[in-house]
Amino acid sequence: MHSGRRTIGALVATLVLLLGLTSATSVSAAAKKPAKKSAKKKTTKKKTTKKVITRVIDSPSSSTAAGGKARPANVDPDGTLAIGFAAAANSLDPIARPTPLTTYLSPLYDRLTNIDANLNVQPMLATSWRFPDRSTMELTLRTDATFEDGTKFDAAAVKANIERDKQPSSGLFSQLSGVSSVEVVRPDLVRFHLSSGGTELPGLLATQAGMMMSPKVIASGVKLDNGTHGAGSGPYTVSSFVPGDKITYKQSSLVTSGSYWDKGAGLLKQMSIQYIVQNIQRINAVRSGDLDLGFVTGSDVATAAKAIKDGTVQGITVDVPLTEAVFQMRQTRPPFDNLQFRQAMEYGINKELFNQAIYEGQCAPSNIFWTPSHWSYSKSADSIYHFDHDKAQQLVKQSGIFNPTFTMGYSAIFAQQAQVIQGMLGDYGINVKLELLPTGDTRFQTGQLDALYGAATAPGVDPLGYIKAFYLGTSGLGLYNDADASVTKALAQASDPSTPQVTAKALYDTIYTKLANQAVQVDLCHIRQAYVHAGKVANISDVGFKFSGLPDFRYLYVKK
DSSP: OHHHHHHHHHHHHHHHHHHTOSOSHHHHHHHTGGGGHHHHHHHHHHHHTSSOBOOOOSOOSSOSGGGOOOOOTTBOTTOEEEEEESSOOSOOOTTOSSOOOHHHHTTTOOBSEEEOTTSOEEESSEEEEEEEETTEEEEEEOSSOBOTTSOBOSHHHHHHHHHHHTSTTSTTTTTTTTEEEEEEEETTEEEEEESSOOTTHHHHTTSGGGBOOOHHHHHHTOOOSSOOTTOOOSSEEEEEEETTTEEEEEEOHHHHTTOOSOTTSOOOSEEEEEEOSOHHHHHHHHHHTSOSEEEEOGGGHHHHHHHHHHTSSEEEEEEEEEEEEEEEEOTTSTTTTOHHHHHHHHHHOOHHHHHHHHHTTOEEEOSSSSOTTBTTOOHHHHTSOOOOHHHHHHHHHHHTOSSOEEEEEEOGGGHHHHHHHHHHHHTTTOEEEEEEOOTTOOTTTTTOSSEEEEEEEOSSSSHHHHHHHHTSSSSSOOOSOOTTOHHHHHHHHHTOTTSOHHHHHHHHHHHHHHHHHHTOEEEEEEEEEEEEEOSOEEOGGGOBTGGGTOOBOTTOEEBO
């Protein structure tokens, strides 16, 4: 009892100091939240289990998504939008390393599939797909799509794109490692031959892996870091691009000529996305009229929610189940080469206090990535760790590490969160050195940095893609050491299209438990985000991929 009080008191003092609070009232209230733990958990569970995300492998039996959206009647043909975003783009090539943010790419390249707001995979350039057997996936393609350079979209284009994505130098190499080859059956039918996996592909092809560009431009070998050079298949093309700062789009020739297949997309004469570091700057820029739309994440979502409520801006707040705040450790580097020390990190961070102090309750604490609404959720893996100050202190002592010190990298938008983690771990005598990382820094990915605070986003809606991106694979982070290949073997069976969902769920239960026991990633909380605007923006509800935090703005427009 007394130990627990000392712990909360120390954490509150640390947070007050770090956050520059003039009063401890709000943090003290947050510190008391764990006392109401059972009631809060019950409420959270009720919200997250309303709609269960099941594993659907074949395409929907009936879908209107294949025909695209209708053009609204009230579109201003001269409408323009200026958008402020929380991260920068250094490349516009989907296969660049590290892989670029899809937000900047989605206006330029259509994808083979799409994911709707309910996390269901829907048609896009592929009108349907099926798995005739465990080692084959077939996609039927739309026949009315072309690229900017006039090349027709067909099965040969899909083959050229997937082969480009699968190059060892590609940032998508690991994600598509289960595809052994691609076969053109006929112009509107393409066949993927699989060496492993398969269940991840429908959702994965809604991300960079499914972005289609002209095979003619691919064959030319032109660099696509700064523009499409006619390779685009989407409703916009690049007007100007300053890496790390701003991109301006204009309607593609497909839209202006009336030949683009999706009549509801590309309705802006011009759209720009600018990287603005601070959330509050984006909110204020909307208020002043310098921005039409501001994307808000992190600790200022509560501020945005209040601004929407009091009417100083318009907008929405959204849950982001496929993006999570995480603290990741490189176990090949001391002190994280010590399992007991890594486990101390799992027990040592008070996630509820972190949520209340930083996010004002807008980041639901979590112990594993997938929420209870996802079909692969593991209750047993979710229950392995919980905040326990005494246990964390004991594990640090048992690790035998004298004066534990490590460097944790973070990006500018996560400065406050990184400082709070630093303060919490400092309560155990751990010296956390913080390092602000420039955009595109890959030292953690290449094993040259001890730890990283950031956001983990799942590629697609199948757990195989997520595990490849963060735990296994040469082009992913590779956090997990699968020395006995047990996780790899279990993944192969779980991701086999012929494996029933109930069997796959049991396999993932084992996999998640193994990942948790190795303690290489502390799952902190599932974030909420906000979109604020001043009334000019139309169709904000139709922004795609809000659930991942990497929005697709192709359907926005301005009313007459």
